[in-house]
Amino acid sequence: MIARTDARLPLYHRLRDTFAEAIASGTWRIGDAIPTEAELARTHGVALGTVRKAIDHLVDDGLIYRVQGRGTFVRRPTFSSSLARFFFAHDGRRITDREESRIMSVRRETPPPDAAAGLKLDGAPADAIHILRLRLTSGEPLLFEQIWLPLEPFAPLLHDEPSTFPVLLYPMYESRFDVVVARAEETLSIAVAPPIAQEHLRLGAGEAVAVLERRAFSQTGEVVEWRRSIGDGKRFRYAIDLR
């Protein structure tokens, strides 16, 4: 039952790896409760405290969460720590993913090299779905987004009316295509506003922008989506505490 990791590692460490593997493989599914601590201790033949320590680590890692009296559950990623949250409107309000969102177009296109690389379409040039979206806060356009999706399984989106798209895309990916976004990589870089972003964000020529690129993965590690979000540099501020 114990994962085949280095046997010199502490028990609780190997247990953690075992549990993490159960999540990664889908044995423990997102949203579901995992076995109780007492049961895990019994089935693995270890003390309850050791199971708790392994679970503590997974909670710290953000893979699961506990609810006293109910159980321990596999976490559904919320991406609430996305760097997008550091954009703010003129009135100081932060952008949120429940805010107004305007789909401007949904097209089938051949992705340029950066988007193709983002989607990991290595082989022959293949078409993909290209969505242009504007995200607003307090009525002000804050983020201009280019979203790329593979045709498989998202092709049906091409026949949708853009105005019918939900604000939150990931829950829609799941309910409609059974695609769960389990993880993502995000990078922030800095550039001068390209013309298309200037237009949609109402920027002058030569203004600085923040460029957020995100590659989203399914539970099995396939690239599910690649997106680039561009925001006014004057509307971005990232703050951290150093100790």
Added chain:
Amino acid sequence: MIARTDARLPLYHRLRDTFAEAIASGTWRIGDAIPTEAELARTHGVALGTVRKAIDHLVDDGLIYRVQGRGTFVRRPTFSSSLARFFFAHDGRRITDREESRIMSVRRETPPPDAAAGLKLDGAPADAIHILRLRLTSGEPLLFEQIWLPLEPFAPLLHDEPSTFPVLLYPMYESRFDVVVARAEETLSIAVAPPIAQEHLRLGAGEAVAVLERRAFSQTGEVVEWRRSIGDGKRFRYAIDLR
């Protein structure tokens, strides 16, 4: 002995607060070993496991660190998680704080409003020390820095030969002025390169830059230093993993 925090909190939580207070107040000094776990359990009349849990939290918080066989020590902040580490040279090498560093000037000046606010000089306009510094990686100027220090206690620096400044300023603050930087706040914003930065970073007009502002605090909460570091936007890339 227990801190006067909410008595409804768990024991280990109140213990953690007590220990954190001992560090903040200087009872446990930076670099020193704290009492052994067994001794803390004895003096506070709790079980060893409870002390360990409190210490676990402080380790997670980054306030202390353990060394098996030697003891547990109050951590000296290294600021290794500064956003400055996301700048990179043309060869891909990241900037480090051990890299070449060139002090360009050290002057007594009246700080402009932003620097005065950064130093929290609220009252009457007061002079401060203004240091201009260039940080290089692989011979390439990567960060242009404006550093402001209060006259008290740093005035003697005005008589130093700039070329004799150490690469690492914080250890010098401590050894020479007995000022320990215990914490800092850092913000990243985005702008178009101001002329002075253009010149030192060899940028053209209208290029985008990353602006890093840092306010450093002593253990007693006083502002010890305020600095603004400017780097080429093309040389900045911040990457995170989302779960």
Added chain:
DNA sequence: CAGTGGTCTAGACCACTGC
């Protein structure tokens, strides 16, 4: 070698949830 933190066990009781 004594003294430190690291791991693991066993068990008691508490706090909260949902039926």
Added chain:
DNA sequence: CAGTGGTCTAGACCACTGA
């Protein structure tokens, strides 16, 4: 009420450090 996670205790033994 039964079942869950949360707190706390007591103690054994291991791994590592430095004298």
